[in-house]
Amino acid sequence: MGFETDVKRILEYLPVTNQKPDNELAENTKDFGSKDKYRQTVMFTAIMTPIIERLARTYLRRPASVYIGAIGKPTERVEQVIIMCSENEKRNKLLEILERGIEPPIIIFVNQKKAVDVLAKGLSKKGYNPCTLHGGKGQESRDLALAQLKKGEKDILVATDVAGRGIDIKDVSMVLNYDMAKTIQDYTHRIGRTGRAGKAGKAVTFLTKEDSATFYELKEVILESPVSVCPPELINHPDAQHKPGTVVTKRNKTAILCA
Template sequence: SQYNACTLHGGKGQEQREFALSNLKAGAKDILVATDVAGRGIDIHDVSMVVNYDMAKNIEDYIHRIGRTGRAGKSGVAITFLTKEDSTVFYDLKQAILESPVSSCPPELANHPDAQHKPGTILTKKRREETIFA
């Protein structure tokens, strides 16, 4: 099977971006490789998969990115690569996945220490959990 890809990024002029999108919509291209420029405001029908090579910096942008799949009752898949640099969004990402009726949270994220509490939360031990040595 042969795939035909097009690209969409900020380095392309508006005419080039529109040409790439028209090729995709017409079926001449079946893969779109894009930066955040495609994250919002561009309506592309029948997207079956989104691969996030870089995680969005906030959960709202992430939701917009993956929202390109599974529209109008159709199914879709979103794959997101995470690194330790993304740990500030682990908690919100875990919550968003758990709240979704069609998503499943991988145990690596669900059990990750940074996914257990919101960033900036100060964790304290209860007095009875403290051991006092006198």
């Protein structure tokens, strides 16, 4: 996220004379009661991308890696529901879902900052009690929104992908993708806000023709879920048959599919 240069600069200033050796001697931990002890570096990350893995290998000595869940995949406890619709149908479908009754808190994701405020204002007029979170808000406003949601003062969080990573709100009953995420990785992070700590969750996604670049990967993710059903409209959609950018050969003719 742009912090790599700063992280490297900090690590360069840390003492290296007491680093653990990168061999079997590292297991012989020195007496922590004495002045002579090894420096210990511990790293936590929600995702281990190749870039982060290279950074970790550079500074860690004989690290032990602990993984929780399947790497890069949604938890099996989240039921994924896909609703195929047009852009103009989204608002009514959202209200239909909310009118059936919700168990707060829930999170609604949209892709644009302006859309966050517009949607939250509309929900307020309908009698709901939303708060908002996006990149245009200062840290104080962000902290306030999260605090209100956690205390039960607000029942809905309308947010951009800023809320998709690095936050933990207990007992989120549902994540609703009003706008489908731009990438399947962001989608996975979004729906990971529910179904946490051993509990079940639900993720509803409004899918339009403008989201066709994600159809194939989204279909594959849902088909792998033991608690989700992929709708025929997505399974059979032409854009869900091949991953964008792959080469498909048919009847001795080659075509390149572009995203």
